[in-house]
Amino acid sequence: MSFEQKVIQSGTVTTPKGFLAGATCAGIKSQDKLDLGLLYSEVSCVAVGLFTTNKIKSAPVILSQKHLENNKAQAIVVNSGCANACTGERGIGDAREITNLTVGKLSILPEDVLIASTGVIGVPLPMEKVRVGIMKITLSKEGGHELAKAMMTTDTFPKEIAISVRADSEQVIIGGVAKGSGMVHPDLATMLCFLTTDADVEADFLHSALQRAVATSFNMVTVDGDTSPSDSVFLLANGLVRNQKIGFNSGEAFQAALNEVCLYLAKSVARDGEGATKLMEVMVEGAVNETEARQAARNIASSSLVKAAIHGSDPNWGRVVAVVGRSGIEMNESKMDLYLNQMCLMKSGNPVSFDKGALRRSLDKKEVYIRVCLNIGEGKATAWGCDLSEEYVTINSTYTT
């Protein structure tokens, strides 16, 4: 399917019409790092969100879910350095105060404010810094780039994109920013991702389109198997293009572009997983159905043993087969084939002799492809992950100290 999509050079979440953003160094992380950002639409938007399935939910998640009940939003406040999760009643109070500060600054309705916080769990927000910080933020058309930086924790690069697509007679733009890069094993959403569009879109369709896009992108990404209490994906459509309203009968091109945006951001999250040096793409084909293919692909992409082997360019392919076996899906060893970077290592359950040196060299590249053919059905799915490096351990053994 081709829908005249175009990736916009240096595009970001403020590329669609009517969106502004800005960020500041509030001092939540440290003095010289952007850690507080604001995204704003000039008009109220149709808005939908997907949230973590973790039963521990951060205060911002609880409040944003409530604010989205009317499917409207006009601003998103985000901070890094503190997740405001496991902070009890105080955390909810702090999230409410952030809402009120934003209402005061922007003169919008409290229900139109969405909040997201990411960072350490179990520590309250330094509200005196947040209060000053929100006042200091200046909004601009270029501010999406600063916003993308302000939401980073252990991310090593900002993740942003904008794609334009023709919806009926009008060009609409979908922009997005996201952050990883640890506690990433999303289960309905990812860590944090904000999506914007200047298209006019029906709320029900917008929600369904977001679910579909997330199912094959963020929900197929894993860094370390842990789902965060802060996971949130927001999608705001302000309709400023004044196109004919997009709905279930006219949404194909919009859906395809949204899928592209989510896929790009999700792969960026995997590529920039904590300590990662390589992006791992895992395709599982020939499963009895898509659900089982997804399950196997995600299990492979999150196996510490597979990830460590990929890190060392060690063609220890038996580990991949062992993960498939323990993943709970239907399978038949004697029908299974396995490919690593297009090289066949197992055919119908039997090992195939291969050029170890050539495979090692190909595994040294920045992207590694694993393909499992179960050959018992039509189900297929792709998951993305990263290698497991000594650096991951170093980052995560000293996170709060």
Place this chain on the structure above:
Amino acid sequence: MSFEQKVIQSGTVTTPKGFLAGATCAGIKSQDKLDLGLLYSEVSCVAVGLFTTNKIKSAPVILSQKHLENNKAQAIVVNSGCANACTGERGIGDAREITNLTVGKLSILPEDVLIASTGVIGVPLPMEKVRVGIMKITLSKEGGHELAKAMMTTDTFPKEIAISVRADSEQVIIGGVAKGSGMVHPDLATMLCFLTTDADVEADFLHSALQRAVATSFNMVTVDGDTSPSDSVFLLANGLVRNQKIGFNSGEAFQAALNEVCLYLAKSVARDGEGATKLMEVMVEGAVNETEARQAARNIASSSLVKAAIHGSDPNWGRVVAVVGRSGIEMNESKMDLYLNQMCLMKSGNPVSFDKGALRRSLDKKEVYIRVCLNIGEGKATAWGCDLSEEYVTINSTYTT
């Protein structure tokens, strides 16, 4: 419950009457390391086994399951350095040949031979070395110690124990050896564990006793979340003590001692996880039932983020709470308490201020205790794991190279 159990100094799998063992450097691993071992009972034993739930099963697992159908065995052959898994028809043929070589050496029935192989997956056994090796092995009463070493892969120490216990009027002994130390997340069994006893025990009871002992020991241990295709636990009872046959009505003391042996070996496997520097004990209490407590405990013990924090003595306790939230169990954040090394960090869902320096110092010790009180029911369970170190990655990024 006290059953006059006694741990026997330097006890091992050959400490019970009538068991002999031996091992040799066959050259499967490298020239100077024990890698092929044999355990033998002077008389045929009542024997039971538990095996991996991985759908990929190694050739030794497939053959041993078949040989155990009659609940009898007299010998176990084990090698390290090669798992003989994902080796197709050739692997089954090689396992059969090992059976026949053992039959030839010991003059026992083929069905009385059990086989276990551990090491790299997807590589065939070097049978010429195995053939010579089996002939070279000399059996002795002290040979259990050599056997424990011959089954090691990345283990840094052998895992062996023997406990004597009074069963009615007689003292019986239960001995055991086990190996880890990667691809450990057992789901019915662990990597490899061989248990022996000189007690006379009814087969049905023996099987049930083994299941019960494994449920709270090996099945509650995790190193890296990956279940191996080679997992096997064998328990051989040769009856040479000539005690009154132990069965369901008289097995309490035997069960308690068997639990002890399994628990000791399981904790040793966790303590010696690949790259591990600390043993992590995770207790979950107050869950709605035991199944949910087990699920939460195992999830915590296998979280890379928790394991890395423990490695760095980083009191980043929010990660533990986040794992409970994503573990799929019933819970109520506002009722939950959390303790790290007896220090309360969260009470009824609210963070508790604590002495960070003191906690860090206590986390520097070799054993770390995590206790989660859900306070919504009576279910409790304990799981064991280890920290995640840079060394784990180093080991596993160069395993076959």
